[in-house]
Amino acid sequence: MQYLSSTLARAAFALALIAANAPAHSQPAPADAPYPGTITLQVDATDLDRRIFRVRETLPVSPGPLRLYYPRWLPGNHAPTGRITEFDGLKISAAGQPIAWRRDPLDVYAFTLEVPAGVSTLDLDFQQLSPLDADGGGRVVVTPEMLNLQWNAVLLYPAGHFDSRITVRPSLRLPAGWSFGSALEAATRDGASVVFKPVSVETLIDSPVFAGKHFARVDLDPDAAPNGRAPAFLDLVADTSGELAITPGQLAVHRALVTQADRLFGARHYAHYDFLLAISDQLGGIGLEHHQSSENSAEPGYFADWDKSSVDRDQLAHEFAHSWNGKYRRPADLWTPNTNTPMQNSLLWMYEGQTQFWGYVLAARSGLVPKNDMLDTLANTAAWIDAQSGRAWRNLQDTTNQAVMGERHEGRDWLDWQRGSSDYYEEMVLVWLEADMLIRDASGGQRSLDDFARAFFGPQPGRTDADIAPLTYTFDIVVAALNRVQPYDWARFLRERLDTHAPGAPLNGLQRSGWRLAWSEEPNSFSKGFAAKRKYEDFSYSVGFDVGKDNRLTGVRWGSPAFDAGLSNAVQLIAVDGLAYKAERLKGAIGAAKTSKAPIRLLVKDGDHYKTVSLAYSAGLRYPKLERIDGTEDRLTPLLSPRP
Ligand SMILES: [Zn+2]
Structure with a gap:
């Protein structure tokens, strides 16, 4: 499944685990x-x-x-x-x-x-x-x-x-x-x-x-059959027939996704693969992986407004990577004999985390997502994870229980303090980036995490590609496979990052790649597009909230100036320094407070109650970006560049 980025994710599941182990009388043990x-x-x-x-x-x-x-x-x-x-x-x-x-x-x-x-x-x-x-x-x-x-x-x-x-x-x-x-x-x-x-x-x-x-089936590998390869298709449904029109350039990057996945994983374990993609604002959003297909959704304009649709485009790469990580191979405790036997999620940091990493990498290598948008995405990931105040009480391993506790946003108004699914996806992107850089350094540039992907997800001894039953993996199996690529204390490397409560994001990998998280007074272009699509204004890294539909606050950050002033997602923002709220007015007020050092006065409405609060904040607008570290080699660009 894809974590639908940031604080405004769409999915809302709210089901609780009733019984970790069903009573013995209730189910005859499923037999093979x-x-x-x-x-x-x-x-x-x-x-x-x-x-x-x-x-x-x-x-x-x-x-x-x-x-x-x-x-x-x-x-x-x-x-x-x-x-x-x-x-x-x-x-x-x-x-x-x-x-x-x-x-x-x-x-x-x-x-x-x-x-x-x-x-x-x-x-x-x-x-x-x-x-x-x-x-x-x-x-x-x-x-x-x-x-x-x-x-x-x-x-x-x-x-x-x-x-x-x-x-x-x-x-x-x-x-x-x-x-x-x-x-x-x-x-x-x-x-x-x-x-x-x-x-x-x-x-x-x-x-x-x-x-x-309105349906179209697009062949993503017309030369598959003559070359003995399993075919792959993009199956499109759309609200209107006009949404189906695909240009040669757009076709080329979707085809490149299949080619780049070949070069990464070294095998197609499917008999044929169908990307199912709905271009619609009527059908409910989805991103769900399967062995030989995936369910995907994008908003209208996916092809027609291509320059603005890159926010939806890493999804295909993510779900495709799951055909290898999740379906061909699966965490042992996620495999169950039938769908009425409880699953366990202890390895979601591998199942989803490494898939998120390869999804980003393949989206960039194929050209589905332009490199600059991917750098912006990584900046947002680093900033969001770095600001997870909840790491003080909840480690990354514990967040893998979130899916069973109840996805994802219902009753979750303090996301950065509560932590959740975004962490085992996004934080692990940073951790797998660090693993990639470690392997490159230790092998003198001879090997990388690509070699792990090929060894772990490529053809396995004694199995055919037609064999659908997943080959399962455990923590020890992942560690052993990493060690075969590059000897290192991988068990300690992973457990430290999964189990501890250190403050801040694991940014070592980013640093070793020659880049660092930095701040700007302007949102990066990817964030601008994302916020426009999802219809919110982002003040999360300055005063500590986003402003969403009907000017309601969303994503109020734990311990932020807004939090300290008593604000929460319960309120609607009415006025800024005595004038009706507009995003530009709040930006102006935050900018002016940099020099005046005067508090920013907000009028908010909480139910029938109006109240005025003062925000003590004078550090200006802040939005994440990535910045090159002078005098270092840029190793992120090669990672995100297509494999020949
Ligand atoms: Zn997923």
């Missing part, structure tokens, strides 16, 4: 043995008016007790985020006779029933009532122009087997005239109805569908 027969799963996705997916599932069974699961622990979410509240209308029958079911009160994702003697097939009917709009908190997955079908939301599967050993034949009925993209392969097509080739439950959940009225 085939489930007899093939499940058929028919999904009707034509009800665009009501945004309802209607499902008919046929399940081969034997008489006796049966436990069915609705998927709960979703891969890539690292959390129990299954959409159980959208799962409704369940009716179970056999040869037309209804069969009673009961929900497990200790696990509301589980349904139990008794299959009568003589019954060998169950018919299940139910719906996914997908969100009608974003106001209810759920993610919108159907619009009049497109839909995003996630099979986990329209599936019940039997307990007792690895989900890799349960076979499903899925089919999908789409609105007339629509096309689709998916990692699934069609067996037969009849207009807008498609029957897919049978797959395991594991692969099905890992193979969502983007479909739409």
Whole structure:
């Protein structure tokens, strides 16, 4: 999954871990043995008016007790985020006779029933009532122009087997005239109805569908077949057909992403890869990795307003890198036999952290994100991580529990003090940069973290690329692989950075690359574009807040001048020094206070209460940037440059 940068991230999951270990009676231990027969799963996705997916599932069974699961622990979410509240209308029958079911009160994702003697097939009917709009908190997955079908939301599967050993034949009925993209392969097509080739439950959940009225499939490696390479495609859906137009230059950088990933990882472990990309401000935002595809979203203007869309463009690189780090290889405690077994996230600093690092690097090497925008991004990362006041109480390792505690921003008004997911993504970018520089120094420039990527994520002994089951890794396996690239005390290197409470960001890697975090009175150009897109004004590194929708404060920083003046995200900013708030007026007041040293007076509204506060702050506007360290070699530019 992609952490949607900065303090205004979109995703909001709020589910708690109910039981780390389900009671023994609740689930027969899943067996690595085939489930007899093939499940058929028919999904009707034509009800665009009501945004309802209607499902008919046929399940081969034997008489006796049966436990069915609705998927709960979703891969890539690292959390129990299954959409159980959208799962409704369940009716179970056999040869037309209804069969009673009961929900497990200790696990509301589980349904139990008794299959009568003589019954060998169950018919299940139910719906996914997908969100009608974003106001209810759920993610919108159907619009009049497109839909995003996630099979986990329209599936019940039997307990007792690895989900890799349960076979499903899925089919999908789409609105007339629509096309689709998916990692699934069609067996037969009849207009807008498609029957897919049978797959395991594991692969099905890992193979969502983007479909739409406006659709294009762009070949990212036209020479793949003649050269024996697995093909890769960019499958686009958009709010309007005009959003699909791609220029030769834009096509070239997307193709370069595939080529640069080849050069980094040294193998394609997929039979074919489909980047699913929705260009929409109607569909809910998403960035979710899969083995042979990824779900991505960008705002309108992705191609049409290319110069302003680079803020959305490292996402494809991030999700693509997950095909290697997360799918081909996966942390051992994140692998589970089925999606109703709890996952553990102790290695997310590797799963997400190193993916974020390679996502940035590949985005720059491919040209998807211009180098200067990537330098600005790294400046923002360094500044944000350096300002995490919460490192005083919470170490980086503990932040890997955040996904299970409840993603990501609900009830999280003091993000820099609370810390969370951004840290195991962004702080680890700085740590992996340091590892890269260490390897370069120790090997006299002969090796780098690229060599680790190739060794760790490239072809592994005894495995074929068609082998979908992930090869798992542990802390010790990561350390051993680093040591094979460059002998060093990697265990201590990592544990120090994961477990301690040192103040400030780990900026050694940046420094060794010949750059340092510096400050400017003007936002860097990437930040300007980002803030404009997300519609907020950034004063976080000066007075200590952002100003968002309706002039409400967001992201008030712990211990900042704003915090000391009693401000929080509860208030709306009304006036600055007696004049109605405008961003330019606050910037002017912060600038004037540099010389006057007088406090800045703000009028704020908290519910029905108005109050005036004084900000004691005279250090001027501050925005992060990267600056070259004089007399040193620039080693960041080579890292971000394309591999020949
Ligand atoms: Zn990710």
